[in-house]
Amino acid sequence: AQSVTQLDSQVPVFEEAPVELRCNYSSSVSVYLFWYVQYPNQGLQLLLKYLSGSTLVESINGFEAEFNKSQTSFHLRKPSVHISDTAEYFCAVSEGGSARQLTFGSGTQLTVLP
């Protein structure tokens, strides 16, 4: 069965600093990998996803994540964060052939400080 571990529950960072949110997964089959973002009092929005092909995927607002199969990781990075990036970020995995669709990590609260 698949599982997702987000190692940091809280990540405070100053504005314009780089950030990395860590995600590791376990699965015995091929997977799709996702990062979702949840702004206060809102639902989840898809930030980026890895399905196949290039292991580096990017979002429109400057985030990127790299799929590392040997380390079973899918860390999220941004070289320079803004106040507006303050949100909770969830890593999720979808296991090939599983109708349960998505397994989520416990979430990382990113707080960008002025």
Add this chain to the structure above:
Amino acid sequence: EAQVTQNPRYLITVTGKKLTVTCSQNMNHEYMSWYRQDPGLGLRQIYYSMNVEVTDKGDVPEGYKVSRKEKRNFPLILESPSPNQTSLYFCASSLSWSLGNTEAFFGQGTRLTVV
């Protein structure tokens, strides 16, 4: 506008009083599901439905029921709510169960408090 709509957004109820949280999508999606979000636990799937009249248990189905009589609607029913069902609930839908060629869309959430 393509969306997943949940109602109500906020609900406070008493132990044992049956309640229903509605979920509706306007995208003709086949797959719908319910999650609950609890601090430190992320989102956990309660039930899912692959199509009309086809539902199955997720990871935490105890104390919940669902039905899928129409493609667009997927209500979550708590027959006898208990305080441990106090949580933030999300409905999601996607074109199919496989996310290889589609995306999961989430509702705005329903914050339920059972006292």
